[in-house]
Amino acid sequence: MMKLATVADWLGERLPELIAEHRVPGAVIGVYANGELLERAAGVLNTRTGVPVTTDSLFQIGSISKVWTATLALQLVEDGKLDLDRPVRAYLPEFRLTDESAAALITTRQLLCHTAGFEGDRFTDTGRGDDAIARYVELLGETPQLFEPGELFSYNNAGYVVIGRIIEILRGKPYIQCLREHLIQPLELAYTATDAEEAILHRAAVGHFPSGPEDSPQPAGVWALPRSLAPAGSALTMTARDLLTFARGHLCDDGGVLGTETIHAMRTEHMRMSPITAHGDAWALGWEIFHVGEHTIYGHNGDNHYQDGNNRPDSRLRFTVTMLCAPGKPMLVLVDEQELALRAHLRAARPS
Template structure:
């Protein structure tokens, strides 16, 4: 097995080359093991300015923020101020969605593990004031309930803004203030920012997007998503070393380096307990805990989370049994490919754990003879997906973004689907270095799939 110093040398020697291979403008990585932390960086923070990335540069961590929000909620559980199995309305009286019965029944736990069942990709900008999360929750009144609360997993960004509002109401303070006061400060974090105003005080990365699928990444037109989605991961930024300090909190039973109890050991364990199993979705975990993704890799349990914002991608993996954590923060390009190379190398060389291969189309593909169950249109607030069969028998998925997501980039080209296994199809060609599985689940009463699941459950549109 390798030593940390050997991993440091490998990163120093190889990271820049890997960035060029995967067209990633800049990246920073940190590894924590056996009480020691190493870090490295390469590339640039923006192709427009050419400012070099350093290990102290801030990158957005995206949806990894959800684990931080969960930690804030679990602190309230520790203090007896919140019951995970109580309706969220006990704490957020203004929580209203289109389905009144569901709104009254959805629990805090269901929000934390993505089983609440309402449409979750609601990206509404409600301004930059301290009341933006409050206003965001108020505008959820017309949001559709996709399935009964607790029935299954469907990744839900909006749920975490609701949880952010819960924290605000119980603490009587804005979400960003709570994050700084109850997590940043007790952990002694120095290179972390709640938003662009704080990030500009540091060396901060800019996201890069591809204007067309095959184009080179270029700087994104805006730095972050809207502040109303901050509890879900819209703008939190930090250096990898500070992200690993947070991960270490969850390896050390909720205690800061100086012994301060930041969150209870029971809550740390509860966050890592399996709450819901997932269909095979490639990059996502096998199950979800409270906030954490849970991966089953070669007999080892790995926890973590990924994050994606406007042209930035973040990856966090923690192996509790080995006390190992690794964070990779990037600002564009084929980020998943870089993740496989960097995180895969670290896990393999330090603890002999192989990163599972991502799903790929089988070499011997069974023909898709009867696709009646799959074809049709599936819709949500941010996209519409149409699955159709051409005259030659090939099956295609056409993805049409909606709203603000559509404004940030062009419409992707249709992609061909082939069978992966059972009712799960997979894209024949990779997008951003990844073949995305598409699981068709449920029944609309006529034998057709009710949902198309690729992490989010998109419901079949009524015809």
């Protein structure tokens, strides 16, 4: 059984050393295991201001937000409002792609698993209003189909925006309001923001980028992606503690916002991955699946304008680790052994 007392002192010493070694401006790490919570912070939120990172600092979580979107979708399944295997058009009759036959077949399950097959790297800014997601989905009519629905895996940000629009339609309210009413408020997340105006009321980090091989990373000129990308990763900013609180709800024994059967269904393997994808070993409903030795780990990485994070619950050992940074490139960590995991995470985060 993992005891946090055995890693607390080590982590407090090594985290500052490792972020300095790998030129990461600032980071916070949180570990939850067997009812205990450990948090450690190091570095600065902004190299221009020198404000230090503390455990109550907020970082953008980027694409980890996709697990939140998947959770909102699975809540609708529990409520009997959403069938993952019905075509998207059962809920969004206006859903269009360049390939009309594919658009008529794609299901929400395929969107959740990144197997819908249409081009997903579309970062169109449709404004800051409550209609941003609806307007984004309207523009997908010009999006090409890359392969038949369900045939292959292709990471799809646009697909998660479509899920966000389904959530809006079935809840009758904007996606951000759904986040607040169905996840943030029930989980009592006091240090979670959904936009820059809210984040600035807290101790918020900025993203950084490498300015040269020997120079210190510099603050990025843009803080976040457009609101239209909220379901895919542009909305949520939070502390490591709040992210761990969300993750604990997916460990089955800590209570949360989904029933136990749904939590297990959300972690069921749907698509086995090729190493060429640079993702996990398999994909479930929102979660990536990693096989590390005898352990199965569910997680998700995220980056948003040079802020990065990842979250890794281990369902068998009942622990979860999250790390949030403001470095220069995306990161990858596997929770296995303490220093190996942390060093790998920071090495991947190092500006190039």
